[in-house]
Amino acid sequence: MLGKWILGILLLANLSCEKSETQELIVIRDCTGTYLRLKEKDYRVCNLEKLAPFPDGAKVAATFKRIDVCKGSANETIICYMLHENEGWIEVLKVN
Numbered sequence: 001m002l003g004k005w006i007l008g009i010l011l012l013a014n015l016s017c018e019k020s021e022t023q024e025l026i027v028i029r030d031c032t033g034t035y036l037r038l039k040e041k042d043y044r045v046c047n048l049e050k051l052a053p054f055p056d057g058a059k060v061a062a063t064f065k066r067i068d069v070c071k072g073s074a075n076e077t078i079i080c081y082m083l084h085e086n087e088g089w090i091e092v093l094k095v096n
Contacts (some may be wrong), residue, residue, distance in 0.1 A: 022063045022096065031057040031080035036062060036090065043090040046070035050092040061096040
């Protein structure tokens with residue numbers, strides 16, 4: 001019985017972990033912010049310092065995870081009031 005509980009807890013812990021993997025992405029910059037494009041979908045970057053060395057249109061290999069709330073440097077930037085459709089916030093973990 002104890003073994004079933006432990007197995008259940010391990011399965012739940014595994015399902016709740018955010019998965020991230022390295023992808024080839026394109027850096028997109030406009031007056032609304034900085035984004036990474038993957039398969040024609042843009043993801044808004046929260047921690048801008050990770051992509052600072054890369055110009056608009058650069059191809060990068062990066063690892064990121066989706067986040068619900070941005071507490072990074074993107075909150076401190078002034079943006080224009082133009083709509084840039086996106087899939088939500090991401091935190092860039094690593095850029096190769």
